[in-house]
Amino acid sequence: MRTYPSASHPDVSVVLPEGRLNAEAAPALDAALSGLEAHGAQRIIVNLSSCIYISSSGLRAIISHARRLRQLGGDLKLCCPSPRVMHVLDIAGLDAVLEILVSETDATDAFSPLTSASSGQQSTGRARPPSGLDDHPA
Amino acid sequence: MTGVSTRRKQARARLSLTSDMKNLTTVSDFVAEFARRQNICEDDTFALQTAIDEACANVVDHAYQGKPDGKMHIQCRLSDGEVTVTIVDYGRPFDPRSVPRPDISAPLHKRQEGGLGLYMMERLMDSVEFKFDAAKGNRLTMKKKVRHENLPLGQSS
Numbered sequence: 217m218r219t220y221p222s223a224s225h226p227d228v229s230v231v232l233p234e235g236r237l238n239a240e241a242a243p244a245l246d247a248a249l250s251g252l253e254a255h256g257a258q259r260i261i262v263n264l265s266s267c268i269y270i271s272s273s274g275l276r277a278i279i280s281h282a283r284r285l286r287q288l289g290g291d292l293k294l295c296c297p298s299p300r301v302m303h304v305l306d307i308a309g310l311d312a313v314l315e316i317l318v319s320e321t322d323a324t325d326a327f328s329p330l331t332s333a334s335s336g337q338q339s340t341g342r343a344r345p346p347s348g349l350d351d352h353p354a
Numbered sequence: 355m356t357g358v359s360t361r362r363k364q365a366r367a368r369l370s371l372t373s374d375m376k377n378l379t380t381v382s383d384f385v386a387e388f389a390r391r392q393n394i395c396e397d398d399t400f401a402l403q404t405a406i407d408e409a410c411a412n413v414v415d416h417a418y419q420g421k422p423d424g425k426m427h428i429q430c431r432l433s434d435g436e437v438t439v440t441i442v443d444y445g446r447p448f449d450p451r452s453v454p455r456p457d458i459s460a461p462l463h464k465r466q467e468g469g470l471g472l473y474m475m476e477r478l479m480d481s482v483e484f485k486f487d488a489a490k491g492n493r494l495t496m497k498k499k500v501r502h503e504n505l506p507l508g509q510s511s
Contacts, residue, residue, distance in 0.1 A: 236382065239411035240375045269382075269400075271407055272471035279465055286462065300400045307477045308470060309458025 217244045219252060222261070222324045229257040230320065233274070234266040242273035249281040249292075258290025261323045265296035275308050282314055291315075295323035365392065366431040373414045373424035373443070381410050381428065388430045389500075394437070398500040401478040402430075402437060408471040409441050409494055417445030417492060432500070439479075441494040447486035 222228040229252045233245050245262075252260055262278060264270070282292035295317040297305060305311055317323040367388040371377045382403050389399035410426065418424035427442040453469045455476075460466075476482050479496040486492050 236379065238378050238382070238407055239414070240378050269404065269407075271404070271411065272474055273411065275470060276467045279462065279467060283462055283465070300397070304404065304474070307458075307474060308456075312459070313462040313465070 217241075217248050219248050222320070224321070225259075225324050225327065228259045228261060228324050228327055230261045230263050232263045232266055235268060237267050237270040237274035239271055239273040242271065242277050245274060246277040246281075249277065253281070253284070258285055258288055259327050260285060260290070260292045261320060262292065262294050263296050263320050263323075264294060264298070264301055265320075267301055268298070270301050270304055272308075275304075275310065278310070278314070291327065293317060293323045293326055295320050365433065366429065367391075368430075369428045371426055371428075372422060373418040373426055373445070374422035375411070375414050375420075377426075378407055378410060378414075382407055384428070385430065392432045392437075392500075393502045394432075395501045395503050398437075398498065402439070402498065402500075405475045405478045405496055405498075406439055406441070408475050409439075409496065412471055413441065413443045413445065413492075416448055417443045419446065436480075436497055436499050439494075439496045439498075441496075442491045444491045447492050450482075450484050 217234065218232040220230050220232075222230055231245065231248050231252070233241065233248075235241065237245060249260065249262075260281070278292065278294070285292050293315045294305070294310070296319060297316060302311075302316070305316060310316070315323070315326055317326055367384065369381065369384045371380060385403045385406050386399060389402060394402070406428070410428070413424075413426055414420065414422075424443060424445050427440075429440045431438045431440075450472060453472050454466065455473050456466055456469050457464070472482075475496065479498045481495075481497045483495045484492070485495075
């Protein structure tokens with residue numbers, strides 16, 4: 217599990233879970249998100265590019281933190297899901313309540329500028345057709 | 355790896371293990387190996403892995419309430435293009451009818467967090483049935499019609 221600030225938007229934090237995000241691994245995601253929030257992060261991206269599987273436990277962590285961040289005026293976005301992970305997100309209906317972008321760059325850009333009054337808006341956009349990953353962290 | 359033993363027979367595989375959450379990865383690998391041996395396509399393998407992972411996580415969390423020393427027995431069987439998965443445990447039974455299914459059309463602030471695992475099992479598998487018996491244990495049976503990967507010419511399954 218890696219966390220890092222976005223290279224282009226330092227006010228956006230990125231969490232990169234790796235491997236299977238099952239019931240055993242979900243607490244680590246929850247802890248990573250809680251840690252970022254404790255340090256004042258309100259704009260968080262969960263980059264799913266290294267995630268080969270996501271369970272209901274992982275989804276619950278994402279839903280819980282997204283809800284909390286929106287209450288604080290922030291937001292949580294997802295990016296880079298594989299087609300099979302995207303299928304799970306679709307089954308769970310997450311694509312209707314969270315923005316799921318094809319790249320980390322797109323997810324970062326999807327956050328409103330700091331000078332804008334809009335933030336924490338419920339998004340209904342679905343990931344565009346995959347065009348490959350970019351901005352993958354070194 | 356904690357408390358795992360396996361037996362394998364043509365078109366059937368069994369795995370016995372303890373209710374340690376760390377064994378979920380072993381379960382996933384077991385399903386992948388069974389699917390590979392039966393030449394099941396990757397999409398259906400992923401669905402089987404996901405549903406079985408959810409079911410086992412529920413056994414650990416709810417049947418055994420997080421205690422890692424409970425017994426679980428998993429069997430995968432392929433017959434006439436259909437995989438039957440059986441999971442037996444000896445923990446606390448539960449009534450699936452008592453678990454509300456999530457409203458996936460609800461806005462984020464109204465989303466209930468419970469019931470998602472059971473819902474995913476029902477979406478990914480063709481059927482999900484629970485039977486509870488104080489003496490024989492709790493038995494979960496899931497079934498799914500599966501597709502096979504196309505084999506290169508000259509190879510047989």
